Amino acid sequence: MATETVRMDAVKKLYKNKRGIRNITLDVNKGDVLGLLGPNGSGKTTIMKLLCGLIKKDAGEVKMFGLDAEESFERVMRKVGSLIEAPAIYKKLSAIDNLMLTARMRGADEKRAMQYLERVGLLQYANERAERFSLGMKQRLGLSMALVGEPELVILDEPVNGLDIEGVVGVREIIEELNKKGTTFIISSHIASELEKVCNRVAVLYDGEIAAENEMSDIERRYPSLEEYFLENIRKRRGALL
């Protein structure tokens, strides 16, 4: 019985402009909260899109829950909830109707959908059309879409983007609570201090490759902060490339 939720082995994906990710080998175990930290364009979103089947890899192997991610796509995706880049929201539909699109596909009823709207603080706007939502409200709605299916693995690409202070704290609390129940997370962020609080492992990406990877506890022991760890590894890489 494999405990690995995700296993990426020498995965390569280059877009037409030859940028993308190369040689990504990454394991995520059940119950992990893995943080992806990297400069703009380093490949965080690309990794996440690959895990959600939005793009196809050029080479390597991706296993999720012990299954080939492409061959067993349906079975795998039943256990994966995601919020990638800007949330996918239909402007003409209300918050609850938007959420129900995802909920329905994952066997969740309207009652459960309402619970998740409440969870992200949107209950009072449930019947309002999403076109009138602010950036942070859309982000909250996107978050509820990732969570409503109660998946085993949640992939969040910059989840606190656009959120107010309460929202940021709220997201952290949700992650902590679900993680206690065994949910695995992969989270990207530009805010090192935010990842530091929730992650138990961090991978630093640079130019489409993994520059460093370590347990959060080890990083805490050896560096003053995650930010320092990140900067040191990025500079090392940059130096090596010059």
Add this chain to the structure above:
Amino acid sequence: MIALKNELIKLFSKKKYIVFIVIAAAVVLIRFLGTAIFSGMISWAANNGFSLGKGMASVYDMISFNIRVFTPFVVFLAVSDLFSAEIQEDTIKSVLSQPVTRGQVLAVKTVAALIMGCVCYFSMYIICLIMQIISGGGFNNAATVLLAYVLDIIPLITLITMSICLNLLIKGPALSLLVSVIAYLALTYLSYYNGTVSPFVFTSYLEWHKLLIGSTVPVNVILSRLGILAGSVLILYSISYIMFENTDF
């Protein structure tokens, strides 16, 4: 099935489709009133007194307009909403990261567009039938015309797959819609004015009920036309499938 429900909810949340059907209904009504007033004046002049002429509206009205103009346009619009618009607005990613394969997504979206086409067909049918009943025509030919619409669902599928194919090739909903319309006009032109190619162009058979109803066309002719329609669907759908399956979103 749930995925299909989702696509239909998204499609019908857009008011423009209701507006189009209402406009089409209004056209039928204006036409009917126009004829009624005109013939009413004639009968007035002839001193026969005013009467709402019997048979001034028929369920046959607008069938060509509906099948050749109205429904194709609405269907092209629906396809551009289902494909290009979702790709451009990046909402497609939430459709694709559900537990359904891309093949299923493509199939479900195709069926959703077809349902929109059928809604056009049959709402026009019902409106025209009501007009006929009002003008005293009763249920004359109601079954025949219904059969005609049902038969013409098959060529409608070819139009939909053509448009899907173009939507996957061309970026942006407006451009995709425009190119679909232009391609449709071009093919229609060929099917009218170019005798050598017209038998092989599916737009020649959009109203193929004309061949099937009320005339005795040999079975082999029907089969060869069905072959052209089905073959076109097969080719266009396969191309769409390959493109949809291999695109990065």
